[in-house]
Amino acid sequence: MSHDTPYIFEATDADFQQTVIENSFNKPVLVDFWADWCAPCKVLMPMLEQIAESYQGELLLAKVNCDVEQQVVGMFGIRSLPTVVLFKDGQPVDGFAGAQPESAVRAMLEPHVALPAPKADDPFEAAQQAFAEGQYAQAEATLKAMLSEDNSNASALILYARCIAERGELGEARTILDAVSSDEHKAELAGAKAQLTFLSQAETLPDAADLKARVAQDPNDDEATYQLAVRQLARQQYEAALDGLLKLFKRNRGWNEGLAHKTLLQVFDLLGNDHPLVTTYRRKLFSALY
Incomplete structure (x- = not known):
């Protein structure tokens, strides 16, 4: 079961103190006690991995193979598998035994782990926001990456033209705008062309x-x-x-x-x-x- 990322790893008798107990002073660590013969374990583990992934490093997931790591199992008195224990500041703070639905696992984690701030999934929205805040170089870089994959997005092209116009490339911006001929983007086009007009007038x-x-x-x-x-x-x-x-x-x-x-x-x-x-x-x- 190798699905190791920096925040998903195997924990052993030898390194449990360091990887789980000490780590839990920085970030909460979810420990999954599992074994090869345990069918529900095999259902639960991929789900826990997915949950850990969704926290983007705010939650660590340690996997303990109970057939091998007898010492840790004895230390926590694990009776049935799967058992999942959440460690925080060196202490077990919550947990459950048996397979659970994802919603229940997330509900248990919620009080202890902060979800990462949502990133703007849509690069175009991120570019619009950057443009509105006057961060033209950032908006331009985002749009450039977007358009290199698909240059048919009229809105992205229009905004890209506005970005390069902001840094004085008026001729190039005009060429791009002239190439966009889309009826549904009439208002955006009119706006971008108005901006070019003002920028070129201002130069003189x-x-x-x-x-x-x-x-x-x-x-x-x-x-x-x-x-x-x-x-x-x-x-x-x-x-x-x-x-x-x-x-x-x-x-x-x-x-x-x-x-x-x-x-x-x-x-x-x-x-x-x-x-x-x-x-x-x-x-x-x-x-x-x-």
Whole structure:
């Protein structure tokens, strides 16, 4: 029965003190007393191994072959097989005799062992989360690995394009977006293209600090207000940008052929309909229009 991983191992008379008792001061150790002739043992053991695997190292599983390790068996007075004992801080804290359903075993372990934090199983979700938190390099690496296995995922391609756009590869990002032609991803595409537009516009604009100074000096400087909003959009400072664009729209609706209004709509595309800022600013725009 060799299924040895760092946290699943055979324990013997010779090393029981170290592998079980001493180890249990760091992590709980589940000890499975089994024997070759015991049919229920053979059902129970693979299940215990699976449970130990699911704890990803938070629980150790020691297997004691009772036909061989007579000393340990005598020490704990094991009468029937299988017997399973949980050790913690050098002491047996719980256990059971006889085969048990998985739910019962897990219920016994629950008070003593912390389950590992669930990892985002879905790499795309993990990448979306990293992107939302501004960790573009991490998101890009995750997506790259994903796309190398399957490059037909339109959402992953669009997000990948947005990642490389964030580090200035605008041409390459545009090429990727142009290659995605999927009707069901219209909104995502529109959003990604809006982001590219803002990033490429921002490249040619004065520094945000200079623009802020101009707006502070003259709050009615339409061009500076607009350019500052684009700078903010490129940096994903959406609320500040929306605020500036809305003020500009209210103050000078026709400026530059209604550019403030057009840009507001682009930002709505970029953030998507269910974004709280979109809900708020759509309402504000609506009341400014009518």
